Amino acid sequence: MKKPTRVNHPPDVPMPAGNRPLVAPIYQSVKFEFETAEDTERFLHGERAGFFYSRTSNPTTRQLELLLAELQGREDCLVTATGVGVIAQTLLALTKQGDHVLCFVETYNPTRYLIRRLLGRFGVTHTMLSVEDLAGIERALAAQPTRLVLFESPTNPVTKIADIAAITRLAHGAGALAVMDNTFAGFHQHGEFEVDLFLHSLTKYASGAGDVMGGAVIGRTGLVRALRTDFGVLGGALDPHAAFLILRGMKTYFARYRAQTASALRVAEFLAAHTAVARVHYPGLPGHPQHELARRQMQDFGTIVTFDHKGGASAVRRFADQLRYFALAVSLGSTESLLVTSQMMAGRELSAEQQRLSGITEGTVRLSIGLEDVDDLLEDLNQALNASAA
Numbered sequence: 001m002k003k004p005t006r007v008n009h010p011p012d013v014p015m016p017a018g019n020r021p022l023v024a025p026i027y028q029s030v031k032f033e034f035e036t037a038e039d040t041e042r043f044l045h046g047e048r049a050g051f052f053y054s055r056t057s058n059p060t061t062r063q064l065e066l067l068l069a070e071l072q073g074r075e076d077c078l079v080t081a082t083g084v085g086v087i088a089q090t091l092l093a094l095t096k097q098g099d100h101v102l103c104f105v106e107t108y109n110p111t112r113y114l115i116r117r118l119l120g121r122f123g124v125t126h127t128m129l130s131v132e133d134l135a136g137i138e139r140a141l142a143a144q145p146t147r148l149v150l151f152e153s154p155t156n157p158v159t160k161i162a163d164i165a166a167i168t169r170l171a172h173g174a175g176a177l178a179v180m181d182n183t184f185a186g187f188h189q190h191g192e193f194e195v196d197l198f199l200h201s202l203t204k205y206a207s208g209a210g211d212v213m214g215g216a217v218i219g220r221t222g223l224v225r226a227l228r229t230d231f232g233v234l235g236g237a238l239d240p241h242a243a244f245l246i247l248r249g250m251k252t253y254f255a256r257y258r259a260q261t262a263s264a265l266r267v268a269e270f271l272a273a274h275t276a277v278a279r280v281h282y283p284g285l286p287g288h289p290q291h292e293l294a295r296r297q298m299q300d301f302g303t304i305v306t307f308d309h310k311g312g313a314s315a316v317r318r319f320a321d322q323l324r325y326f327a328l329a330v331s332l333g334s335t336e337s338l339l340v341t342s343q344m345m346a347g348r349e350l351s352a353e354q355q356r357l358s359g360i361t362e363g364t365v366r367l368s369i370g371l372e373d374v375d376d377l378l379e380d381l382n383q384a385l386n387a388s389a390a
């Protein structure tokens with residue numbers, strides 16, 4: 001073997017039997033081969049297991065899929081390069097021309113765009129209601145055949161709680177799939193409900209470090225198998241290195257989610273008592289209009305605390321500039337605390353009535369609570385509120 005050949009066929013280092021790494025290696029390989037042409041053909045005909053091309057499957061991304069499916073209490077999972085990617089691919093794989101989709105004004109902006117604009121271009125119609133409007137949901141489902149109902153809980157940013165049992169029952173009664181973006185609640189919650197497909201952005205709580213993006217769809221075997229072929233050609237596969245980073249993040253998922261949730265409750269209680277604050281939205285507060293429903297559905301109320309500043313948009317700007325430990329940045333679920341102002345939450349395509357239902361006001365601020373010492377966070381919020389109220 002000449003050296004230019006050797007560098008392309010480096011020495012094999014097989015792991016000795018009975019000896020393995022504690023952390024699975026990253027299978028940073030696009031291609032996989034079988035020993036023989038016959039085995040390759042058997043794989044391609046579905047007669048033997050294996051890996052072939054990383055756009056459709058890879059052992060590192062598969063390890064992440066199996067972990068997430070188990071945490072969410074379902075059989076199977078597909079991971080993608082971003083959260084929005086998994087939502088887009090799932091919607092494209094599930095719908096066809098003439099289908100109708102039910103969605104909500106409180107839904108993540110890019111998801112609404114995907115349904116209104118992208119699916120709309122392909123002849124998929126939609127109805128958009130408030131997630132609290134159960135009577136409206138029942139009427140909409142009775143009015144026309146519906147392919148799927150897509151909802152979130154807690155909603156972004158004002159943490160409304162969707163009645164998951166009621167929505168899934170109404171969806172199934174009308175022959176529609178219940179699809180839930182469960183990013184805010186995480187992988188350990190809501191699994192006991194009859195949700196057909198859970199969607200997650202792995203960019204948030206899964207990685208935790210805010211240094212990698214990903215998405216996941218989780219559900220029963222038959223449904224996920226039906227998605228798999230379309231996902232392969234839509235092409236938004238997660239890179240194995242990103243999957244490895246997310247797997248590493250998942251090891252501290254429970255510790256982070258629970259510590260950040262405990263700090264979020266302290267922040268919510270502090271804000272509720274502050275004179276510059278008109279209203280706090282946090283499902284863990286007894287004053288939250290759906291606190292009882294949240295307690296029935298959730299064990300951990302999450303790390304997002306939203307509030308309305310009494311001073312409106314200009315006071316919010318002063319408040320944001322005054323904070324030392326909260327970064328003025330989108331996303332959530334990272335170890336750093338973050339804030340987003342209402343001016344940053346574009347909802348401009350909504351009608352005035354839909355805008356009102358979304359619950360966002362001029363003074364709305366969304367906080368994502370990180371892993372900093374909570375006393376530092378409270379002190380920081382206090383000085384910034386006092387300075388901005390003046």
Ligand SMILES: *Cc1c(COP(=O)(O)O)cnc(C)c1O
Binds near residue numbers: 082083152183213331
């Ligand atoms: C962030 C987010 C997404 C999109 O995820 P990306 O990884 O940023 O593409 C989808 N849904 C919700 C609820 C989110 O918060």
